Amino acid sequence: MFNKLKSLFMSSSSSIALSYYKDFQIVPTPKKTSGAYTTEGKIFKEIEGVKMNAYFIRTDTFSKKDDAIECIERKARIIIDENGEKIFDIDWL
Numbered sequence: 001m002f003n004k005l006k007s008l009f010m011s012s013s014s015s016i017a018l019s020y021y022k023d024f025q026i027v028p029t030p031k032k033t034s035g036a037y038t039t040e041g042k043i044f045k046e047i048e049g050v051k052m053n054a055y056f057i058r059t060d061t062f063s064k065k066d067d068a069i070e071c072i073e074r075k076a077r078i079i080i081d082e083n084g085e086k087i088f089d090i091d092w093l
Contacts, residue, residue, distance in 0.1 A: 021080055023045060026041060026042075027043075028040075028069045028073060029041050030062075030065055030069060033061075036063055037061060037062045037065050037067075037068035038061060038068065039060040039061065039062070039068055039075060040055070041072040041073075041075075042054065043076055043087060045085065047085065052088040053088075054087040054088055056075070058071075
């Protein structure tokens with residue numbers, strides 16, 4: 001219990017900054033797997049007072065976390081441009 005509370009208040013150097021694009025919030029969530037970072041993230045948008053979210057993952061991997069984050073943000077912008085709010089539909093993929 002204490003560790004959970006502690007983690008809420010402590011800052012982490014591994015925290016990733018959010019970015020915004022066309023009223024959408026992009027949250028990169030790369031994970032290190034087999035020595036490489038994955039290309040995955042979440043996209044959020046508040047619609048009529050409800051915070052909607054969509055998760056995406058791509059096959060690209062990177063040896064550097066910063067490269068993965070850059071790619072995640074670029075892919076998220078493409079997803080937003082191509083699909084808009086449809087990404088919050090159940091079967092958007």
